[in-house]
Amino acid sequence: MPEPCPVAATLGVRSLRGTRATSPIIKALRAAAPHLYWKQTYTEDEVGRDFLDEYGYVELFGPGGHYASNKLRGYIGFWGPGLTYDRHDHESEERYFTLAGNAVFCAKGSPNLMLHPGQARSHASHQPHLMVTLDQPFLAYAVWRGAGFDGLPRMMASQA
Numbered sequence: 001m002p003e004p005c006p007v008a009a010t011l012g013v014r015s016l017r018g019t020r021a022t023s024p025i026i027k028a029l030r031a032a033a034p035h036l037y038w039k040q041t042y043t044e045d046e047v048g049r050d051f052l053d054e055y056g057y058v059e060l061f062g063p064g065g066h067y068a069s070n071k072l073r074g075y076i077g078f079w080g081p082g083l084t085y086d087r088h089d090h091e092s093e094e095r096y097f098t099l100a101g102n103a104v105f106c107a108k109g110s111p112n113l114m115l116h117p118g119q120a121r122s123h124a125s126h127q128p129h130l131m132v133t134l135d136q137p138f139l140a141y142a143v144w145r146g147a148g149f150d151g152l153p154r155m156m157a158s159q160a
């Protein structure tokens with residue numbers, strides 16, 4: 001049995017700065033966090049212990065989600081402050097919608113962008129990208145669609 005994801009127990013007490021529009025979602029997620037199925041895609045060898053202690057996601061719908069879907073995958077992701085979610089890619093297209101906090105997104109062929117609550121960012125299929133959180137945790141809703149939506153990201157740190 002996998003270790004429980006630390007985020008499941010701590011989301012309810014984290015400092016999460018949203019907007020008037022995203023705050024009700026954050027409030028609901030805080031209450032639901034201990035009851036949701038939190039996962040981690042990566043191993044300690046890939047991303048380190050500090051990252052795993054401050055990262056987790058809930059697949060709301062998808063092949064392994066709370067609701068089964070064979071067309072799309074949607075998830076809520078959490079990353080603590082001061083993390084680098086290193087360069088990776090995946091076949092699926094991806095769109096992030098920021099709920100709380102902020103993070104800097106860097107993607108090959110796109111301008112770097114700091115996302116704030118209410119803002120979104122897309123990544124094309126196989127577009128390498130990375131994300132850095134600064135002084136705040138980052139909470140986002142994300143959707144994967146298209147070929148490979150049921151796959152996993154592939155870390156590319158050694159090719160940066």
Ligand SMILES: [Fe+2]
Pocket residue numbers: 089090094123129153
């Ligand atoms: Fe991604």
